[in-house]
Amino acid sequence: MTTTQADISRQIEAAQDGVHEHQPRLDYPAYRSSILRHPTKALQPADPEGVELWAPCFGHSDVAEAEADLTIQHAGEPLGSRITVGGRVVDGDGRPVAHQLVEIWQANASGRYAHLRDQHPAPLDPNFTGQGRCLTDADGWYKFTTIQPGPYPWRNHLNAWRPAHIHFSLFGTDFTQRLVTQMYFPGDPLFPLDPIFQSVTDPKAREALIATYEHDLTSPEFSLGYRWDIVLTGSHRTPLDTDIEEPS
């Protein structure tokens, strides 16, 4: 039997009746690929120790400045609307996450990924790969120049469409803060229909995934600006430790 959007929407609605959670529910059958891929046992509480209290270091030897501009990776200009996406990465105590790696990947303006497994018959753009990296500055700020990604169909159910998004990968100051998530664009009509977005059952927490249009980030005659600030979980190290270069 074909699963329709109405079936999925019913499952999404049913999940809203429970406790509102701020992190995605791993057991979320409306996202059908999750059914055999979510742990069924409770997570084991652990106190971080050793390496877990530290995060990998990345530096300018790892990331070239030009990698933050996804529109200059090929000979020509990519198609679509150029955008600037910027914001600040802070930890759960509001401290900036400085000099840390931010990685992004995304579909092109037509909603197609430059990936062999993406069979959506929308055009590839020879001038757009959709991958970028940067390091946050001393105050936790990051900024990318890219192309507004398109929404795209996927095979979760009949007529399933993902809201436009940019994938983000982040590190904090300790390894337990590792985060991979997706940034969405304001006012997307696909939000209520999307099981991945709705797997975060708390509406306020979902809002934390949506960028805001910010005219101050818009460049005249060049690109529209979106602001997206990212809060990681708290660091388990005391602030003083961050001043120490070598752990003893």
Next chain:
Amino acid sequence: MSAAPGQTVGPFFHIGLPYAGGNELVPPGRAGAIRLHGRVLDGDGVPVPDAMVEIWQADPEGKVCRAPGSLRRDGWTFTGFGRAATDPDGHYWFSTLEPGATQPGRPPFFAVTVFARGLLDRLFTRAYLPDPAGADPLLDAIESDRRGSVIATRDEQGLVFDIHLQGPRETVFLSFPKHRGVWA
């Protein structure tokens, strides 16, 4: 502060995350190099071909690495961080060094994170070296029939660590204190 929710890496993370040499913390074959490898499996025991594993570890002396260079390795600096996507058989591998204990008397481990299409948020676990000796708060807290899921086994080239996302052999995954009450 309200922590941003995670979201799945999806099926196309290969565009953005894996990179050349990501799984080679040391060049394979170098003196002391071991292979740490295994498979990521779903609840039916079927290999997951679109998963990604990251490891973060101390060096053999138990020192936490503070040197950059994991993305563009120079072949000499041990950075302690590696990233590997699974292949069509759900298999991943790292060429690395065995970590030492970061605290005297504690059994050494790799910190491990797991990502996959179909997995809505990353999972944390540990891969302890075989035959962990001495008291360990985490190992002691895990029921004996599940403890083996966080302990690597030895093979000819090094270490084997399979990750079961679900099922009778489900890996013990971890939560840390600051993961709780993340919404204030």
